[in-house]
Amino acid sequence: MLCLAAASLLCVSACLLALPPRTSGLLRVDVDVLVLLPRNNTYIFSASRIAPALEYARRRLSAGPYAGVNFTLRYENSNCGMEALFALVDSARGERPDLVMGPVCEYAAAPVVRVASHWDIPVVSAGALASGFSHKQPEYALLTRIAPSYLKMGETFAAMFRHFGWQDAHLIYHDDKEERNCYFTTEGVHLLLDGDYETTAFALDPKEPLAHLDELFKIMLNHQVVIMCLHADAVREVMLMAHRRGLTNSNRLFFNIELFNSSSYGDGSWRKGEKHDYEAKAAYAFLNTVTLMRSTKPEFEEFSVEMRKSQRKKGVDVCEGCNDVNVFMEGFHDALLLYAIALEEAMKSGYTKKNGTEISHRMWNRTFEGIAGQVSMDANGDRNGDFSVMSMTNHETGTYETVMNYYGTNESIQILPGFNSERFFLRDAPRPSTPEPPKESSGGLGLSAATGIIVGGLLGTALLLAFYFFRKNYRITIERRTRREPCDGKHRQLREDSIRSNFSAA
Known part of the structure; x- marks a missing residue:
């Protein structure tokens, strides 16, 4: 009987050791990420420039409370055009990606976000900053913009x-x-x-x-x-x-x-x-x-040093007048972190990585600490800008x-x-005039004063009407x-x- 109990204990111990470790309440999950960025290095958000930032974020996440999330990053050339949409469609021939990052350019982002939203795939970008993307429903329903819009x-x-x-x-x-x-x-x-x-x-x-x-x-x-x-x-x-x-x-x-x-x-x-x-x-x-x-956050300085080292190793030319580290690198780094936070919350609530709508909405209306400081997302999924x-x-x-x-x-x-x-x-900006106080000796309005008020009122009305039509016709x-x-x-x-x-x- 004692031998049987010992054998059972060994069996249970072996089974427990075989289970994947739990991290922050989240079982291990593989996330397939499609990154749509141009290969042309004349863009300050080219794949060669952004990839080190995403890798930096992935290393930080794997060493912290989100170690159970395994990101697989697949880079495709958006070419700031329709190639981005074709890459998304081609990637869906097998299993659709769990997350799309990018595109940045407006004309590349628009069709990608429309299709991804239809497929219930979250899209997080440090671009797509045009005002039209602020109207999320129905076409851009799952777009999260991690950089401040125009x-x-x-x-x-x-x-x-x-x-x-x-x-x-x-x-x-x-x-x-x-x-x-x-x-x-x-x-x-x-x-x-x-x-x-x-x-x-x-x-x-x-x-x-x-x-x-x-x-x-x-x-x-x-x-x-x-x-x-x-x-x-x-x-x-x-x-x-x-x-x-x-x-x-x-x-x-x-x-x-x-x-x-x-x-x-x-x-x-x-x-x-x-x-x-x-x-x-x-x-x-x-x-x-x-x-x-x-x-001027110390963590951002460390991040900047790493980005410069990575670019030198890859031989990426720095575009004329551009800094080695820019808002797009910072933004895509924070995008991966924001998604990890939202994914963990969604899975704790019983959803899976394929519930794109739930994950997207958990990225909205929240504040978290990014690589350069506090990141504040509004209720519409757009970052508040400083x-x-x-x-x-x-x-x-x-x-x-x-x-x-x-x-x-x-x-x-x-x-x-x-x-x-x-x-x-x-x-010399025009300032409103201050009317003179009435004279103490005036017990009432004389004829000239009354006439002046009537004439002034008519002139004022005429000026208001003229201003209205001028404003209506002159606005360009x-x-x-x-x-x-x-x-x-x-x-x-x-x-x-x-x-x-x-x-x-x-």
């Missing part, structure tokens, strides 16, 4: 307009009619300002020179705030031309949007080593740059520093020590193409829409 960036401008009392904006942007990054960037600003403020817009062809654009500066004369999304050389040329025309003064503010060229944030971009540098530096003294807020405003604070050296921060989670503005109020409060929406644009390609549907169109039309 609409979130637009909140920064809306907050500044409210805080400083600006009244109108002139938007200038490059439109290459292909990936249209600046078009979608400017769209986010337009959507947040239009309706509350007068907004006009001017589209530039990046292949054409700027010297003949007198119309641009004529429009600029009538606006308080000029907001640009242009290539660095074009920003410099516009600022030089504006400065020569006397448009850089206390009656006008200039902003440049620079989200992804993270090495400079506008610092020193006026310098080209040629005869106009001194003049350009003077012009850039009136330019402010809106960019993503950067982290942005910085940089200005030239040393006019001798022409160097910039951060003067203001915007925090998207609580929609607040933080003024920093380098802030100069004269650069943001317009001196952003042009989708130049007159020379051929009537073909993927922009045919977009061409007829205003900038407020839903991207799903594309």
Whole structure:
């Protein structure tokens, strides 16, 4: 009997040793991840640049409380086009992937997210930042955006307009009619300002020179705030031309949007080593740059070092003007962590890795600690954005520093020590007049006073009506193409829409 009991104990012990270990209440699970990124290294979010960030995240997860989740990463070339959709469809010939990461480019992401949402596959991307993707139902139902969208960036401008009392904006942007990054960037600003403020817009062809654009500066004369999304050389040329025309003064503010060229944030971009540098530096003294807020977290510094080492080992060329570490690397790292958190919660509640809707919704409306700091996701599955405003604070050296921060989670503005109020409060902005107090001796209204009130009321009504029709007819929406644009390609549907169109039309 004793021998039998001993044998049974040995059998039970052997069975227990054969069971996979439990980690954080989660049995081992294999997750098939399809990563859709371009192979072309001219993109700062190419597969060669993002892969080290994903591998870094996978190593961290395997050594921590999510060791039971085994991620298999399969990289396919999105080529920022329809190849991304074909890769998703081809991958589904066997078993469909459990998770799709990417694409980044809008025109590649749109069909992929539609099909993946139909198949109940979560899509997490540090791209697809166009405003149209904010409308999740029904086409983009399972899209989670781990980088702040252009609409979130637009909140920064809306907050500044409210805080400083600006009244109108002139938007200038490059439109290459292909990936249209600046078009979608400017769209986010337009959507947040239009309706509350007068907004006009001017589209530039990046292949054409700027010297003949007198119309641009004529429009600029009538606006308080000029907001640009242009290539660095074009920003410099516009600022030089504006400065020569006397448009850089206390009656006008200039902003440049620079989200992804993270090495400079506008610092020193006026310098080209040629005869106009001194003049350009003077012009850039009136330019402010809106960019993503950067982290100084120690963990992020360690991450940055690892990313640089990985890129050197792979021989990846750093694109001109780009930093070795950018928001896309940070974003895709955090995307894998966010998915692991949501997957564990879903499985604890009895769901499987194939319940994409449940997993996606558990990634939304939550806050967690990412590689660069706290990451806050809103209830719509979009990351709240923190942005910085940089200005030239040393006019001798022409160097910039951060003067203001915007925090998207609580929609607040933080003024920093380098802030100069004269650069943001317009001196000659119209202010409401203060009526004179009535004279004490006036016991009632005389005939002339009554007549003045009647005439004033009629004039006021006429002015209000004139302003209404002027506003209605004068508002300009952003042009989708130049007159020379051929009537073909993927922009045919977009061409007829205003900038407020839903991207799903594309």
